[in-house]
Amino acid sequence: xxxxxxxxxxxxxxxxxxxxxxxxxxxxxxxxxxxxxxxxxxxxxxxxxxxxxxxxxxxxxxxxxxxxxxxxxxxxxxxxxxxxxxxxxxxxxxxxxxxxxxxxxxxxxxxxxxxxxxxxxxxxxxxxxxxxxxxxxxxxxxxxxxxxxxxxxxxxxxxxxxxxxxxxxxxxxxxxxxxxxxxxxxxxxxxxxxxxxxxxxxxxxxxxxxxxxxxxxxxxxxxxxxxxxxxxxxxxxxxxxxxxxxxxxxxxxxxxxxx
Amino acid sequence: xxxxxxxxxxxxxxxxxxxxxxxxxxxxxxxxxxxxxxxxxxxxxxxxxxxxxxxxxxxxxxxxxxxxxxxxxxxxxxxxxxxxxxxxxxxxxxxxxxxxxxxxxxxxxxxxxxxxxxxxxxxxxxxxxxxxxxxxxxxxxxxxxxxxxxxxxxxxxxxxxxxxxxxxxxxxxxxxxxxxxxxxxxxxxxxxxxxxxxxxxxxxxxxxxxxxxxxxxxxxxxxxxxxxxxxxxxxxxxxxxxxxxxxxxxxxxxxxxxxxxxxxxxxxxxxxxxxxxxxxxxxxxxxxxxxxxxxxxxxxxxxxxxxxxxxxxxxxxxxxxxxxxxxxxxxxxxxxxxxxxxxxxxxxxxxxxxxxxxxxxxxxxxxxxxxxxxxxxxxxxxxxxxxxxxxxxxxxxxxxxxxxxxxxxxxxxxxxxxxxxxxxxxxxxxxxxxxxxxxxxxxxxxxxxxxxxxxxxxxxxxxxxxxxxxxxxxxxxxxxxxxxxxxxxxxxxxxxxxxxxxxxxxxxxxxxxxxxxxxxxxxxxxxxxxxxxxxxxxxxxxxxxxxxxxxxxxxxxxxxxxxxxxxxxxxxxxxxxxxxxxxxxxxxxxxxxxxxxxxxxxxxxxxxxxxxxxxxxxxxx
Numbered sequence: 001x002x003x004x005x006x007x008x009x010x011x012x013x014x015x016x017x018x019x020x021x022x023x024x025x026x027x028x029x030x031x032x033x034x035x036x037x038x039x040x041x042x043x044x045x046x047x048x049x050x051x052x053x054x055x056x057x058x059x060x061x062x063x064x065x066x067x068x069x070x071x072x073x074x075x076x077x078x079x080x081x082x083x084x085x086x087x088x089x090x091x092x093x094x095x096x097x098x099x100x101x102x103x104x105x106x107x108x109x110x111x112x113x114x115x116x117x118x119x120x121x122x123x124x125x126x127x128x129x130x131x132x133x134x135x136x137x138x139x140x141x142x143x144x145x146x147x148x149x150x151x152x153x154x155x156x157x158x159x160x161x162x163x164x165x166x167x168x169x170x171x172x173x174x175x176x177x178x179x180x181x182x183x184x185x186x187x188x189x190x191x192x193x194x195x196x197x198x199x200x201x202x203x204x205x206x207x208x209x210x211x212x213x214x215x216x217x218x219x220x221x222x223x224x225x226x227x228x229x230x231x232x233x234x235x236x237x238x239x240x241x242x243x244x245x246x247x248x249x250x251x252x253x254x255x256x257x258x259x
Numbered sequence: 260x261x262x263x264x265x266x267x268x269x270x271x272x273x274x275x276x277x278x279x280x281x282x283x284x285x286x287x288x289x290x291x292x293x294x295x296x297x298x299x300x301x302x303x304x305x306x307x308x309x310x311x312x313x314x315x316x317x318x319x320x321x322x323x324x325x326x327x328x329x330x331x332x333x334x335x336x337x338x339x340x341x342x343x344x345x346x347x348x349x350x351x352x353x354x355x356x357x358x359x360x361x362x363x364x365x366x367x368x369x370x371x372x373x374x375x376x377x378x379x380x381x382x383x384x385x386x387x388x389x390x391x392x393x394x395x396x397x398x399x400x401x402x403x404x405x406x407x408x409x410x411x412x413x414x415x416x417x418x419x420x421x422x423x424x425x426x427x428x429x430x431x432x433x434x435x436x437x438x439x440x441x442x443x444x445x446x447x448x449x450x451x452x453x454x455x456x457x458x459x460x461x462x463x464x465x466x467x468x469x470x471x472x473x474x475x476x477x478x479x480x481x482x483x484x485x486x487x488x489x490x491x492x493x494x495x496x497x498x499x500x501x502x503x504x505x506x507x508x509x510x511x512x513x514x515x516x517x518x519x520x521x522x523x524x525x526x527x528x529x530x531x532x533x534x535x536x537x538x539x540x541x542x543x544x545x546x547x548x549x550x551x552x553x554x555x556x557x558x559x560x561x562x563x564x565x566x567x568x569x570x571x572x573x574x575x576x577x578x579x580x581x582x583x584x585x586x587x588x589x590x591x592x593x594x595x596x597x598x599x600x601x602x603x604x605x606x607x608x609x610x611x612x613x614x615x616x617x618x619x620x621x622x623x624x625x626x627x628x629x630x631x632x633x634x635x636x637x638x639x640x641x642x643x644x645x646x647x648x649x650x651x652x653x654x655x656x657x658x659x660x661x662x663x664x665x666x667x668x669x670x671x672x673x674x675x676x677x678x679x680x681x682x683x684x685x686x687x688x689x690x691x692x693x694x695x696x697x698x699x700x701x702x703x704x705x706x707x708x709x710x711x712x713x714x715x716x717x718x719x720x721x722x723x724x725x726x727x728x729x730x731x732x733x734x735x736x737x738x739x740x741x742x743x744x745x746x747x748x749x750x751x752x753x754x755x756x757x758x759x760x761x762x763x764x765x766x767x768x769x770x771x772x773x774x775x776x777x778x779x780x781x782x783x784x785x786x787x788x789x790x791x792x793x794x795x796x797x798x799x800x801x802x803x804x805x806x807x808x809x810x811x812x813x814x815x816x817x818x819x820x821x822x823x824x825x826x827x828x829x830x831x832x833x834x835x836x837x838x839x840x841x842x843x844x845x846x847x848x849x850x851x852x853x854x855x856x857x858x859x860x861x862x863x864x865x866x867x868x869x870x871x872x873x874x875x876x877x878x879x880x
Contacts (some may be wrong), residue, residue, distance in 0.1 A: 050761050050762050050763065050804070052764055055801065101797075101802060105764060105802065108764070108767035108771070108798075143771075143837070144839075145770075166763075167760070176319075185321030185324065186613070187324055188760070189759050190756065190759065190766060190770075191758070191770045192760075193759075196324055198319050198321035199321075200306045
């Protein structure tokens with residue numbers, strides 16, 4: 001990274017961020033220890049930009065009008081996980097407009113699924129919950145869908161609770177790209193979009209998923225759970241009890257990824 | 260008949276599937292066509308059928324199921340021998356489709372969305388079917404039936420009850436009119452097949468002509484066609500099968516538009532000729548037409564036109580005797596997904612995948628169909644390119660305005676005497692269009708469809724042109740008797756049905772917006788809800804992955820600004836009322852128990868009337 005004067009940089013809010021050719025904005029930012037909120041982005045997979053939590057504004061301008069006032073012309077909004085970094089770019093992230101947008105997006109996900117944190121095994125290490133706390137989301141705000149979703153307990157080692165699915169497709173990508181099994185896929189569309197399993201019965205038990213598969217260990221929320229394990233870390237010591245999600249930027253730092 | 264096949268399907272079904280798979284060379288990129296043809300053969304796509312298709316294509320089963328589950332016209336549950344889908348655009352509503360559908364449902368003892376118990380028939384609604392000038396329209400087993408009336412409903416109910424095959428229904432039910440009301444440069448060109456091809460000199464010269472003509476994309480975005488072709492021509496194909504492709508976007512899904520249907524029925528040769536010219540310029544040997552599923556009935560006539568062009572050496576090897584000029588065209592059908600009109604979603608669909616828009620860059624001109632350089636053009640753009648080849652760039656540039664050369668086809672529907680197709684040079688005013696089609700007491704025009712612009716009378720002097728009001732061609736007219744809130748509410752539900760669901764803001768935002776509009780419509784809304792509506796619109800616009808989501812709130816934003824009184828009428832709540840309606844939540848239980856007495860209600864008004872306290876004068880006791 002530190003190859004002297006050749007290093008290209010862009011500005012993220014007030015910080016100068018170095019990047020390598022081919023890195024996206026979020027990849028460069030996380031590597032540099034700057035956190036940009038995200039749910040569907042994972043450093044080991046090709047970014048696909050669906051959750052939109054990492055939305056930033058690029059190259060906003062301030063212009064002077066004839067009567068001496070200054071007007072801000074907002075730059076284009078883009079998902080920082082899929083947008084390639086470019087030298088000299090000015091990227092806004094921690095600004096009121098975008099923080100508000102991210103709160104709205106988290107609230108949208110909270111009402112779309114059925115998220116009851118107190119009874120969820122992932123509580124304290126759930127990315128959605130961690131983000132909600134970090135962004136200061138005090139309530140889901142919008143009317144709940146109360147969507148009827150099933151639980152699939154047919155697999156000997158893995159339990160699926162679709163109530164909590166945020167449709168980030170990490171398990172889909174992990175199973176296809178890493179495990180080479182294609183256990184998960186998506187069906188339906190719009191508000192009927194849902195996760196499906198690769199079997200005629202539709203049940204996970206009829207697929208070849210193994211508990212050690214990447215797909216079984218990548219869920220950022222509480223959908224894909226390991227049976228016979230639960231609530232193993234006491235309250236107060238869980239991942240986001242000790243530090244907010246935004247403190248762990250480097251933990252998600254990427255190797256250079258193809259967009 | 261079951262013969263104990265290991266796949267859980269009968270020998271007959273296996274035969275149908277295998278025939279379709281072989282016809283498509285067991286090629287997974289042809290999954291859309293495979294699913295449609297299997298469904299046409301077997302009625303529906305049952306779980307074992309999907310397993311067999313996945314097996315035959317060597318694809319994960321879940322992937323095949325995911326594609327089948329994405330498109331409205333594929334069914335993974337049995338929907339009856341007759342599937343009736345009522346077009347539910349606002350213009351169909353204005354022509355009374357709600358009452359007509361209710362009449363049909365009542366006569367067939369059905370509720371919308373349900374299948375009759377004898378598995379004979381199902382009735383539901385679908386997004387605009389492109390028959391706005393001859394509605395109310397519906398699809399029966401994906402064949403359009405136009406100009407529905409109560410009498411026609413009754414007769415069709417009889418035909419369905421007596422299980423009369425569609426081929427034996429009266430032909431006039433399926434008649435689709437072109438309704439061309441005003442012709443200009445394009446529609447009056449009267450070119451013979453091959454005229455434009457015979458005018459070609461060299462790819463470079465043709466490219467320069469298209470650039471000089473100022474032709475811009477007619478789908479609505481208005482990108483320079485010449486530039487697009489140049490980028491594509493300069494891009495290099497990659498991998499094992501490097502190639503260039505021409506794709507004709509005939510997925511005309513914007514509510515209220517039907518001009519591509521008319522072009523494909525009145526002058527298909529012009530469109531195919533435009534594709535052939537594009538191929539000549541960019542160096543493509545294969546072209547694909549992506550025809551929306553609603554226009555399935557055009558497939559055979561269009562294939563016949565292609566066949567006659569091959570016979571006349573206007574397609575195929577060495578076109579018009581020119582060695583090395585090889586090009587052929589194939590038609591792919593969509594299956595009910597508005598989002599596939601977005602060019603990258605269209606390409607995904609062409610490759611046999613879910614119609615989810617890709618991230619850009621890379622753009623299709625460098626990495627399109629199968630990752631190869633691809634020029635995706637609208638039907639009307641391609642037809643216009645053929646015209647330019649014959650008449651020249653200077654002539655074409657002389658039509659229209661400075662930044663919008665040529666003409667535009669408008670699909671006019673709604674409150675006017677003569678709905679249909681009107682071709683104008685760019686620059687025509689809204690007022691002129693309204694006068695020509697016989698619109699009176701006009702309150703508003705929705706231009707460019709549900710995602711477009713709602714124009715109030717004060718703006719009727721504005722012009723149809725890229726400099727002012729750009730449009731793909733949809734032009735819906737509303738007179739003073741119409742309720743603009745209902746117009747916007749109809750559009751919000753259109754987006755709920757058509758969001759692909761890929762990104763959070765659009766997947767959830769469109770539904771929240773539709774729900775908020777319903778809440779206001781039911782009289783439970785107040786200023787709080789209007790604030791929420793604005794917040795959702797902002798989120799859609801800023802964060803959505805593609806144009807569908809970014810523009811899904813336009814109709815509400817426009818009507819809130821220009822037709823505020825139609826909202827005010829409904830804003831009864833001063834403070835806040837929750838969207839969750841306790842009494843409504845009990846409706847299912849009332850249905851099950853057959854009760855509707857005050858004791859079966861939660862609503863305050865009902866409870867009061869039960870005890871007699873609070874009963875207003877005149878209330879029934």
